[in-house]
Amino acid sequence: MYKCPTCGAGLVFDPKSQQLLCLSCRNKYDPENVENMKLDQARENVELAKNSYEAVAYKCSHCGAELITTDETITTFCSFCRVGTMLDRKVVVKRKPDYVIPFSITKEECEQIYVKRIKKALLAPKSMIDTQEVNKIRGIYMPYWIYTFDKDGDVYTKGQKYNHRSGDYVYYDDYSLSTEVKASCQGITHDATSNFWDRLSETIAPYSVSKKKIFSPAYLSGFYADNEDLDENVYRTDCQKIAENHISNRLKKDKEYSRYNAKPHVEMQEANTELALFPVYYLATKNRTGDRISYAVINGQTGKIAADIPIDFKKLILVALAVAIPVFVLLNLLFTFNMPTMIFISTLFNILSLCILAHQNKKIETRENELDDKGLQHKIALEKAAGGDVQEDTNKKNKKNKTKGVNRAITLVAILLIIFAPVILEFGILLFVMNPALANSTLLGIGIITMASVITWMIVRKIKHPEKDTSIYKPIIGLLLTVALFCIRPASDIYYYVTSFASITLSILAFKNTVDKYNILTTRKLPGLGKRGGDENA
């Protein structure tokens, strides 16, 4: 029985066309060619058997992540999204990696490292060192690309040397420096899976590649492995740059280069790329509401840890109050803040709160859209390219966006004015309070407007949807209160004090939002690793 090379269904001889016909895909093949193809396929099968191994794959029906193991034990939860009992089991044939670095650290040692790290983080939520949680640490072999770059050839560099000066002209001699370089850089590694966030994988690096072993499925016993879903080209340029910089710097150390002010650049070529499995202990912890997850990963060879640790706001308040006591004593000994100073301080706190919140918004925008992860971006791009209806969706969205655009522009201008006006007035009023003589200075006015514009621009450019972000309203209200106070100018000091206290209280309240945003940054949305595609923010 001959099988269709395209779809694998059976082929039948079609007397009409004198060719073999696939009843499934209706493709036709020359009988002579199919014979040769069958031989090639047989050879390929032998080759495939050499380069592959059989394993059990558990696919999480929630996030789509796939974990591979050679064990017969049943996996009860997904390491990436922590959803249990939803794992589909199937036997798969996987590409055999070239190498493996076996786990050197035991699970118990790993747990100790994790607990020690969390205990060091004074403000970490107590639930993070809960014994039940810690027990969920799982050893996973993560796929890594091992790159080898080399250079065997001439390196030309331009240099120059001072010769003499004549009048207003300085004469330099130009030189060409050449040398034959033989260099090799073997073992620069990067993870080959989009399930492993770059930020975490780059923190627990490096692995001692010299201790790698030839892969055998036996190493997977008792552990799991993740699939490689990123080809070697994704991180090749980054790794090549590291190798090139290192070799160029070594070459630069030659005295000739400094003598002729030359900066050599060695361009290296990729010699070889191998796939390996590296040991990683993985722990995912859900937050209280269960909609976000934070990760802790530990290098299974060196014990280096990378952990996203959220802040327990109650703990923060307690610690801050403890710190506040000596600060309060110190302030009492050194300062007596009068009314204008208090107004000034409260304004500063509000502007600072605004800047911190805006900065965090920018970071959240990047993190939530996974723009800081090259691997994920690559995978999303591939999936988008594969999806046929993406273009249609984009067109529809563009139309919607156009209608929304006008409304958004109006809101944005309003937000800009709301932030800009208080900031500019604050600066003006404060400087007037400090020195009324300066009030008439045009230069000062221009300076205030420029400064306010810069601050407003800095704040607004970091907030993609300022109209939606209610957290920035608190410091803005604080600033508006101060402005209103100076417009009314009541005689009694008590109004000034109350306003400054209210203003500081608002910035303290805004600080709660800062902590919330920090907790968003240290956690992630429950992953939809296998379901990604299209615009998740739509």
Add this chain to the structure above:
Amino acid sequence: MLKKIYCFIILIILLVLTLSTNSKASNISYKIIIEDDANLLTNAEEMELRDQMAVLSEFGNVVFKTTNTSTGSVKSLKYIQNYYYSKFGNTSGVAFYIDMNSRQICACATGGLDRIITSGKCDTITDNVYRYASNKNYYECAREAFAQMNTLLTGGRIAESMKYICNAFVAVMISLLTTYGIYLKASKNRKASDNELIDECAVSFEHTPINVTLTGEHTVYSPVSSSSGGSSGGGRRRRRRRRRLFWKRRKPRILNLQINEH
């Protein structure tokens, strides 16, 4: 024995010096000035206030001033300080000022007394007494201000509730920011550096001696900054000439001279 005698002599000298200083201090006669230009006090109140101020005159000059005219661009505090200096120079003294034009009250102390009645304490005193001024009870306002100054000079303590509230707010905000900042720094995941990555790699590197070949020359226009220029301009700052730099590349000369320095 000799040591005891020396100690006794030193004690006697110190005692004499102290007594002479005290007598000197008591000999100095400090003045009291009440200038109520805004007519805020009655004659009786002025008399009573003078009695209160007399207690303070043991330590220095005492000034009470009110105005209802504009002090121009000069701040109220600066105004009363200038007024005091114009009257008494740098001698010890305290002043209390009610500016009805800008509706401000301020207190100040100079000439040694400012070590006890610091600017912070002055602010506290005005904080403590401004309510009287708001209720148009100017006499009570001034009397209480001088009374609190007296308390401070005699080693007593005054209520500083506003100071404590302000400091508490500021301390809480500072400590929140500090704690957060330190935690942020401490819990940051540090990425492995390029050097750390390279350290784990198998690196081989060798190169042949470097061939240096002269290929040409180029010139750079770089005018030497002139030290001449005279001193004309009546102290005006001489404008610095903007230094222009541009490259003038010449065609390579036929100078392919091989310099093998190795």
